[in-house]
Amino acid sequence: MNSFGDADEADRRRAQVLMAGVDARVVKNTTGNGLPIYQVISRPMNNRQAVASAQQRLQNNGIDSIIVEQRR
Numbered sequence: 001m002n003s004f005g006d007a008d009e010a011d012r013r014r015a016q017v018l019m020a021g022v023d024a025r026v027v028k029n030t031t032g033n034g035l036p037i038y039q040v041i042s043r044p045m046n047n048r049q050a051v052a053s054a055q056q057r058l059q060n061n062g063i064d065s066i067i068v069e070q071r072r
Contacts, residue, residue: 003039010038013063017042020061022054044070 004010010026017024023043031037045051051067058065 003037005035005037007036007038010040013040016061016063017058020057020063022057 004013007026007028014024014026017040024040025043027039027041029037029039042054045054055065055067
């Protein structure tokens with residue numbers, strides 16, 4: 001969904017996403033130069049209809065999102 005350099009910013013965005021009706025969590029990663037980055041991501045979704053619905057709810061609440069397909 002989004003990436004942030006600050007954990008508090010990520011937590012605030014996660015709260016907005018949850019209020020929009022999309023289950024999300026914050027994941028901490030590291031950039032190529034070793035800086036921490038916090039990503040707000042949704043739970044995996046199994047079908048395109050669920051993805052479209054979640055993306056529409058986010059858009060209706062002014063939250064930008066991207067779809068990332070995970071290969072299994």
